[in-house]
Amino acid sequence: MEKLAINGGEPVRKEKIFYGKQWVSEADVEAVAEVLRGDYVTCGPYVSALERKLEEYTGAKHAVAVANGTAALHCACIAAGVGPGDEVITTPMTFAASANCALYCGAMPVFADINPETYNIDPKSIREHITDKTKAVVAVDFTGQAVELDEIRAICDEHNLVLIEDAAHSIGTEYKGKKVGSIADMTTFSFHPVKTITAGEGGAILTNDDELYKKLVLAHAHGITHDESLMVEAPHEGPWYYEEISLGYNYRLTDFQSALLMSQMNRLDEFKARRQAIVKAYNEAFADVEGIFIQKEIEESDTCRHLYIIQLELEKLNCTRREFFDALSAENVQCQIHYVPVYWFPYYQQLGFKKGLCPNAEKMYEGIMSIPLYPRMTDSDVADVIHAVKKVAEYYRK
Numbered sequence: 001m002e003k004l005a006i007n008g009g010e011p012v013r014k015e016k017i018f019y020g021k022q023w024v025s026e027a028d029v030e031a032v033a034e035v036l037r038g039d040y041v042t043c044g045p046y047v048s049a050l051e052r053k054l055e056e057y058t059g060a061k062h063a064v065a066v067a068n069g070t071a072a073l074h075c076a077c078i079a080a081g082v083g084p085g086d087e088v089i090t091t092p093m094t095f096a097a098s099a100n101c102a103l104y105c106g107a108m109p110v111f112a113d114i115n116p117e118t119y120n121i122d123p124k125s126i127r128e129h130i131t132d133k134t135k136a137v138v139a140v141d142f143t144g145q146a147v148e149l150d151e152i153r154a155i156c157d158e159h160n161l162v163l164i165e166d167a168a169h170s171i172g173t174e175y176k177g178k179k180v181g182s183i184a185d186m187t188t189f190s191f192h193p194v195k196t197i198t199a200g201e202g203g204a205i206l207t208n209d210d211e212l213y214k215k216l217v218l219a220h221a222h223g224i225t226h227d228e229s230l231m232v233e234a235p236h237e238g239p240w241y242y243e244e245i246s247l248g249y250n251y252r253l254t255d256f257q258s259a260l261l262m263s264q265m266n267r268l269d270e271f272k273a274r275r276q277a278i279v280k281a282y283n284e285a286f287a288d289v290e291g292i293f294i295q296k297e298i299e300e301s302d303t304c305r306h307l308y309i310i311q312l313e314l315e316k317l318n319c320t321r322r323e324f325f326d327a328l329s330a331e332n333v334q335c336q337i338h339y340v341p342v343y344w345f346p347y348y349q350q351l352g353f354k355k356g357l358c359p360n361a362e363k364m365y366e367g368i369m370s371i372p373l374y375p376r377m378t379d380s381d382v383a384d385v386i387h388a389v390k391k392v393a394e395y396y397r398k
Helices: 026-036 045-058 069-079 097-104 123-128 149-159 210-220 255-265 268-286 321-330 346-350 359-367 379-397
Strands: 062-066 087-090 108-111 134-140 162-166 186-190 203-207 292-294 308-312 368-371
Touching: 026 255, 045 062, 045 203, 045 255, 062 069, 062 210, 069 097, 069 162, 069 186, 069 203, 069 210, 087 097, 097 108, 097 134, 123 149, 134 149, 149 162, 203 210, 268 292, 268 308, 268 379, 308 359, 321 368, 321 379, 359 368
Parallel strands: 087 108, 087 134, 134 162, 162 186
Antiparallel strands: 062 203, 186 203, 292 308, 308 368
16 A cells, blocks of 8 residues: 555655635735725724624624634623623633633633534533523534524523623534524624634624623723713713723724725635535545544534544544644644643643543544645645545554
8 A cells, every 4th residue: 555654655745735724815915005005004994894894794783893802702701791700601622712711700611511423512511510600601613613502592591691602713604594693692703814714813793782782892992982971971071082981901903904804704705615615525535434533513504614623533543643643744734633622721720620521522632633624725735635634544544
């Protein structure tokens, strides 16, 4: 059989391909340049224009653009009234920000287990972890697939909890025909470069609730308002006057980032279609590969996939994950792992969390690997990734 590159054979491809990559067009560059040539680079009209565009795309009533996805989660927790003594339920299979946002507010994250087939938070586990301290649920659309929103919504309504959908992976995804962003009490987006669309960094919070919106606006901009209806000392002496009426943060997005994101949004449907085509090719290629399990999707989710994760059934492959990872790297297919369970980190261990809390998540973590997925991949790129994964799997099954 073909030798692995790490054993002296030729790699599948000459140029390294990474698990994710932004696609910035000349139109995107020109959109940013236009702002830089103008009067405002921040606190100008482009931020508001972006917010309106996000509202139009998602169907949500309100959007607040912020500096990044972590800021979006923090603001959402502030608006939800999360504070000391509260608990916020989330998944351990996520970036740390989904849990850290509770800590920022003096609350404690509580980790519910995942569905081992979809990798999303399990509604049954959410219910099992509710206490009289629970204030909110941060449900993460892992890899871009929508969580089971109807069931989680029902649980939240039953227990008077705020539902925050962490949609850092899932802009463009629809749940039962409705765009993610218009369904939960609040939905947070991230626009990091490896996400579906990018502002360089950037994030947003979407909501249909007028009162939550007012709190989000204050939270992301120092708690300061120019709105006389909210001021204590009104009427005031002149148009320069403003008041800080709550504690807030400088989580504002710039105008040139907003311009980049608006330009990127013009291709969001194109990006989604290409991602779905690549996912389809991968699913078909790996469906019958012994030793590889592919993520299942619920019927309700029309998914714009941010990550494509294969799960290695290591007992069938006779190798470690590191060996498989290094072998793919030697084939010039550079993968990544998403994610280490949050409560495994030393900081969380210092808070008293222990391994063993979420058995499904921990078992999943042992074998997962994110392979390349981004819209600028050519059909040849996709074929190379498939070839490399099959080649390495065959080598270790021998």
